[in-house]
Amino acid sequence: MAIRLWAGCALLTAVSLAGCTKPPIVSSRIVLSPNARISLEIGLAHDGSPLFRVRRDGRDVIAPSTLALDMTERGTAVRFDHLVITAVDHGKRDERYAMPGRATPVVSHFMTMTMHVQSRQAPVRRFNLEARVSDQGAAVRIVVPRQAGIDQIAVAADRTQFVFPQDRACLAVRHYEMKNSHEGGYTPIKASALAHSGLYDLPLVCRTGRGGETLALTESGLENFAAAYFAGNGDKNGVRLRLTPNPAKPKAPPVTIAHVAVVTPWRVVMLADGPEDLIASTLVDDLASPSRVADADWVRPGKAAWDWWSGSLAPSVPHAGHNDATYKVYIDFAGRFGLPYMMIDKGWAWRPPGESVDLPNANITRNAVGVHIPELVRYARARHVKVWLWVNWLTLDKQMAQALPLYERLGIAGIKVDFIYRQDQEIVAFYHRLLSEAAKHHLMVDLHAAMVPRGLARTYPNFLTQEGVMGLEYNRWSTKVTSGYNVRTAYTRAIVGPMDYTPGGFRNVPPAQFQERSIGPMVMTTRAQQLALFVVYPSPFMMLADAPSAYEDAAHRPVPGADFLKLVPAAWDETRALGGTFGNSIIVARRKGSDWFVGVLTDEHPRHLAIPLSFLGKGRWHVDSWTDGTVYTSIDRREGAVRSRSGSLILDAHANGGAALRFRPVR
Missing domain, CATH: 3.20.20.70 (Aldolase class I)
Structure with a gap:
């Protein structure tokens, strides 16, 4: 396909311009989805800066939008304009992969494009603008390959935008601090009303105004980078990206990368004929890195009994709470109900006298008084039930080398890692390290107070579920x-x-x-x-929130x-x-x-x-x-x-x- 060059007013359908003015994209290439309904166009503006546009059935869903990074190399700005196209590679990517809890195999088909660009003036810098388009949507990302003169990059901002051709009705959840649990209510809002200083979590879901057609904006393939929020786009309908800084270094660049390529997450536009169709989409997982767990046959989705939500209700136990007798009530229930798991939540681990059960200075390799995890594991095994354990992420970060091998020896099935509250580059690295190490010890993982999914469950199949939602709690x-x-x-x-929402409340009013x-x-x-x-x-690890006494009568008959x-x-x-x-x-x-x-x-x-x-x-x-x-x-x-x-x-x-x-x- 030849490079498109502007002549006259041929491309003015993309935006509303007064008179015959210059179009936003002067040279570009286009990649089409397998069914040819979706097109992704990447090219350069008049100043040589990258732009992209997404169309469906011949109409813009994302108008020409900026695709750029603000970067420095050892303190010197790396310009992301005055670029020229040096080569374009087209291809396709067909994959079949397995994921616990999803249709197996998942089959994905992408048409791909890599546009190689470089600066016109010295010092010459090279960049790749990558695109993938499937029948479910489109995605773009920026890659700064390793090259002479660039070995230490700081990314101050990702200036990528998603510009809407007109105002749209959306559902969005707003936060007011970068460090948060990613739990909030998605509420109706016009795209034009999104605050320029806002922190809107992913995904942002909007109607296009064309029948039931709906789009969702999110990201996938997050590694060695900071996760993003959305913010209002000022005088343009749509959103811009805001990278999450390290809370300990709020004024430092959100991303620092040395001696390796810079690879942004995929910036994703999910598309469907109707809003309900998005729930069947696999696009976020399709874009993620393939599994890094060589053998995941030991990963077993399933439902679990859970003691925390009900307040450890166990009427038959005189002093119900963090003790073996209470946990055994829930294990017995799991056995009767055919649930493969019991989640033992916070309170089981040793902690200094008088300290809170969820403080990070607990010792997650020792039992609290009145709790005997090895005995509970044996008790559960006799009832065909396996045990999961709750841990604070800060404690686990300090004790990972001791805790994970111990849990494997005990026969623990998985861990629920809580109170993360972050999505900066440092915590993204923790996610990858934790999931990789947990897989080595045959431990499944549930992350709480965590960012929303970005496809990591494909990369690490032992990552069964996560919170990042305002759940039943x-x-x-x-x-x-x-x-x-x-x-x-x-x-x-x-x-x-x-999504670990934990449904099943049976005190309905x-x-x-x-x-x-x-x-x-x-x-x-x-x-x-x-x-x-x-x-x-969706959740391959699904907890029943309520107590056994809410689901059964005194004779253990289901209510x-x-x-x-x-x-x-x-x-x-x-x-x-x-x-x-x-x-x-x-x-x-x-x-x-x-x-x-x-x-x-x-x-x-x-x-x-x-x-x-x-x-x-x-x-x-x-x-x-x-x-x-x-x-x-x-x-x-x-x-x-x-x-x-x-x-x-x-x-x-x-x-x-x-x-x-x-x-x-x-x-």
Whole structure:
């Protein structure tokens, strides 16, 4: 494909310009997606600085936007303008890879392009502008290859922008400090209202204004670099990037790299015909580095019992809390329910007398008084249950060399690493080191108070899930986790990777009756919505938030809805979006083997919904349904038979409600 040169006003469709003025891109190359619906154009502006543009079906979704870094080499500025194109390489990339919890194999198809550019004037510096385009979206990144004269780079800013051709309706979560838990509520906002000084977490999801078409902006392939936030783009609709500095060095460049190439994360534009379709996208993982774990057959997705959320409720234990007797109640429950795991949360490790259970000066190689981890592991093994342990990341950083081999010898299945609160370059390096070392010791990992996913679960398959979401825990101290929030989260945070939201609250009350409490917390949704979250939200390690006494009666019989929790998988073979209204309702189907599970979420308003059955194969299907009952804690449990050609199932979902369904082929 030849270089495009501006002549007359041929390229003015990209932006709104008065009269016949110069277009923003004067020379460029284009790469098309396999289905030819998406195009990514990279070229140079009049001053020789790089620009990119993304189009879908011939229309701009990202107008010409800056692609640049502010860099210095040993204190001397490295100019990112007055560049010339020296070569362009086109190709394609077809991959098949396995990920626990996802369809195996995942198959990705990219058309690729690398534009080689260099400065016109001495000292000559070389850069690569890389592009990948699939049917799910487009991505760009900058590479500064190793070269004479550049061996120590400091990146002060990534000036890459995403310019929208017009204002857009978006869902965004704003933070007010660089150091935070990445937990917040995605709320509706116009792109033009995004604050120039804001810190908006990833992803940013926006409607394009063309039917149901929706885009999501995020990043992938993060290594040896700082993660980014978005900020408003000033007088241009869209966003710019803000790199995260080291909190101990807030005025230093966010990124310093010596003696290796500079490789930015992929700047990703996810695209879909409808907003619900984004939940099935694998684009973030497709762009990530391939697995670095030679043998991951030992990694096992699954559900877990968990003691923390309910306040360690165990009515049969006289002094329930951080002790063996309480943990054994949860292990016994996991065994009865067929859960492969029990998560022992903070409080199990030795700490100085009188110190908090979550302080980083605990010793995570020793037991607290009243806790005996080796005995609990043996007790759990006899019930076909394995144990996970909670650790503070600062403690683990100091004791990693001792703790991980010990946990492997004990038979610990995995670790939940908490209170990270950072996404700067230093903590990104910690992520890679931790996940690599954990894999060597056959330990799975769950990261909390962590940044949102950037594809690391593909690179390290033992990285099963992470937080980076305002989960069910917020019901203990706030009214923030509403049904509307749950629906909006399905359209945003849930589309970029696994999410340890920890659903399953069974003390269901209407919002007017809700009370904040840390022992036996309530939730402001129907029980059916709590069940549906296990289908809608992706997490190969899925914790049941509530206590055993919430799921069983005194005779250990499942209460209404708990039977669904016993049978719903944590890992899936296929995902399809069936419908929804942006931010108001969503219907998601996931397949395990020959069975399909469907989850339906609604916001604060009752909804009359149709579940299309065309996703089912030929023949008759037995359907089991768990839908909203007469009160928040009740379940309307039904079963019957359908055919895929039957059209749709009609569902009247309550306010703050939902539904969970299972379809099994009739042999």
